[in-house]
Amino acid sequence: MKNLIESKWDEILKYLITEYGITDVSYNTWLRPLKIYDVVDHVITILINDERIGPPSLNVIRNKYELLLKVSIEEVMNEPYEIKFVLQSQIDSVEKMAEPVTSKKKPNDQTFLNARYTFDTFVVGGNNEFARAAALAVAENPGEIYNPLFIYGGVGLGKTHLMHSIAHFVLNQNPDTKVLYVTSEKFTNELIEAIQKKTTMQFREKYRSIDILLIDDIQFIIGKESTQEEFFHTFNTLHESKKQIIISSDRPPKEMLTLEDRLRSRFEHGLMADIQSPDYETRMAILKKKEELDGYKIDEEVLRYIATNIKSNIRELEGALTKIVAFSRLKKRELNVLLAEEALQDIISPNEKKVITPELIVEVVAEHHNISPSEIYSKDKSRNISYPRQIAMYLCRRLTDLSVTEIGKILGNRDHSTVLHGYDKVSKDIAKDSSLHNTIDVLIKKINPE
Numbered sequence: 061m062k063n064l065i066e067s068k069w070d071e072i073l074k075y076l077i078t079e080y081g082i083t084d085v086s087y088n089t090w091l092r093p094l095k096i097y098d099v100v101d102h103v104i105t106i107l108i109n110d111e112r113i114g115p116p117s118l119n120v121i122r123n124k125y126e127l128l129l130k131v132s133i134e135e136v137m138n139e140p141y142e143i144k145f146v147l148q149s150q151i152d153s154v155e156k157m158a159e160p161v162t163s164k165k166k167p168n169d170q171t172f173l174n175a176r177y178t179f180d181t182f183v184v185g186g187n188n189e190f191a192r193a194a195a196l197a198v199a200e201n202p203g204e205i206y207n208p209l210f211i212y213g214g215v216g217l218g219k220t221h222l223m224h225s226i227a228h229f230v231l232n233q234n235p236d237t238k239v240l241y242v243t244s245e246k247f248t249n250e251l252i253e254a255i256q257k258k259t260t261m262q263f264r265e266k267y268r269s270i271d272i273l274l275i276d277d278i279q280f281i282i283g284k285e286s287t288q289e290e291f292f293h294t295f296n297t298l299h300e301s302k303k304q305i306i307i308s309s310d311r312p313p314k315e316m317l318t319l320e321d322r323l324r325s326r327f328e329h330g331l332m333a334d335i336q337s338p339d340y341e342t343r344m345a346i347l348k349k350k351e352e353l354d355g356y357k358i359d360e361e362v363l364r365y366i367a368t369n370i371k372s373n374i375r376e377l378e379g380a381l382t383k384i385v386a387f388s389r390l391k392k393r394e395l396n397v398l399l400a401e402e403a404l405q406d407i408i409s410p411n412e413k414k415v416i417t418p419e420l421i422v423e424v425v426a427e428h429h430n431i432s433p434s435e436i437y438s439k440d441k442s443r444n445i446s447y448p449r450q451i452a453m454y455l456c457r458r459l460t461d462l463s464v465t466e467i468g469k470i471l472g473n474r475d476h477s478t479v480l481h482g483y484d485k486v487s488k489d490i491a492k493d494s495s496l497h498n499t500i501d502v503l504i505k506k507i508n509p510e
C-alpha cells in the first residue's frame with residue numbers, strides 16, 4: 061500500500077498544484093519536502109521535515125494544505141484516505157527513547173492508531189450495534205470472554221474504526237498493555253523480511269509476547285501458505301496464554317474458500333460479529349458526527365443529499381463531505397445542494413441508470429472472492445472457482461434480462477443447463493444460509509448501488 065501511494069505521490073502533488081494554482085514558492089517550501097511515512101488501512105501518515113522548515117510548518121500544512129491533499133489523493137487514487145502528519149523531530153525523540161544506543165527504529169506500532177477511531181466517535185446503528193457491543197465487551201475484558209473476536213463486513217464499513225477503538229480503550233485503562241495492531245499485509249511483509257534476513261526468532265518474539273493482537277483485513281493471507289502457517293502458530297500461542305486476538309475480514313470465515321480448515325475453525329471458535337451497510341438515519345448521524353468533529357457548519361439539506369445518494373460505503377460518505385467543503389472553500393461559493401451536486405457529479409449521477417452487464421457482475425464476484433475474472437470464465441472446476449462462478453450465474457439471471465443461454469455463452473461458453481443448475485444451487489443455499497444471503501446482498505449493492 062505504501063509503495064502504491066509513493067509511486068503516485070508526484071502525480072498527487074502535481075494534481076494539487078495545477079488544480080488549485082499553488083505557486084512555486086509555496087510548493088517548494090511546504091509541499092515538496094513532504095514524504096510518505098507510512099500507510100495503514102486508508103490512513104496515510106505524512107512526514108514533515110520540520111528540521112528544515114521549523115515547528116510552524118505543521119500548522120501551516122494543516123490549515124492550508126490538509127484538505128487539498130485529501131481531495132487530490134482521492135482524485136488520483138480513486139478512493140478517499142485519511143491523513144495524519146508526523147514531524148521528523150517527533151520521530152527522532154521516539155527513537156531516542158526507544159533505543160538509546162542504536163538508532164533508526166520506527167516508533168512502536170501503537171503510534172499508528174488513528175486518534176479519531178474511538179468508541180466515542182463511532183456512531184451506532186442497527187447495522188453495527190452487535191459488532192460494537194462485542195468490541196466493547198472485549199475491550200472491557202480482554203482475553204476473557206470472546207476470543208478471538210472476528211469482525212467482518214464490506215469495504216469501508218467501520219471494521220478498522222472498531223479495532224482501533226478497542227486498542228484505545230484498553231490502553232486508556234492500562235497504558236502498559238502490549239497492544240499490537242497490524243494489517244495482515246504488514247504481517248506478511250514482516251514475515252517475508254524475517255525469513256530473508258533470518259530473523260524469524262525476533263519476528264516470533266514480537267508477535268507472541270503481546271497482550272492483544274489486532275489483525276486487520278485477514279482475507280489477504282488466504283492462499284499464502286507460509287503466512288497462514290506462521291499465523292496459525294502465533295494464534296495458538298496467544299490463545300493458549302489467554303491473550304486477546306481480534307481479527308477483521310471482508311467476509312466470514314466460511315466464505316474464505318481457500319483458507320486452511322484449521323485456521324477457519326479457530327476463527328469460528330470465538331465470537332463472529334458482522335457489520336452491514338448503514339441505513340439512512342445512521343448515514344445522517346455519521347455525517348453529522350463528522351461535521352461536528354471537523355468543525356464544519358453544513359446545511360441539513362446538503363447532508364440529506366449526500367446521505368440519500370451514497371449508501372454502501374462510509375469512507376465514500378465521509379470523502380464526499382470533505383470534497384464539497386474543499387470545493388466550496390476553493391471556489392468561494394456558498395455550500396448548498398447545487399454546489400454539492402456539482403462537486404460530486406463524478407460520484408453521484410442520479411439520472412444515469414447504471415447498465416448491469418455480466419462482465420460487471422463477474423468483476424465484482426471475482427474481486428469479492430479474491431480470484432481473477434478470467435478464472436470465472438475458465439474451465440477450472442475447483443470449488444473455490446466454481447462456486448463463485450455459480451454465484452455469478454445466479455446474479456446474471458437475477459440482475460440482467462439475458463436468457464440462460466446467453467449467460468452461459470458469456471460465462472465461458474457453458475450450456476444453458478449448467479447456468480440453470482448454478483442458479484438453483486445458489487438459490488437453495490441462500491435459503492438455508494443467512495451469511496450467504498448477506499453476501500449476495502452485499503454483492504448486489506456493489507453491482508448496483510441504487
Ligand SMILES: Nc1ncnc2c1ncn2[C@@H]1O[C@H](COP(=O)(O)OP(=O)(O)OP(=O)(O)O)[C@@H](O)[C@H]1O
Pocket residue numbers: 101102142177181182183184188213214215216217218219220221222277310346349374375378
Ligand atoms: N459507525 C461509524 N461511525 C462513525 N464513523 C464511521 C463508522 N463506521 C465507519 N466510519 C468511518 O468510515 C471510514 C471507514 O471505516 P473503516 O476504515 O473502519 O472501514 P473498514 O471496514 O475497516 O474498511 P476496509 O474494508 O477498507 O478495511 C472511517 O473514516 C471511519 O471512521
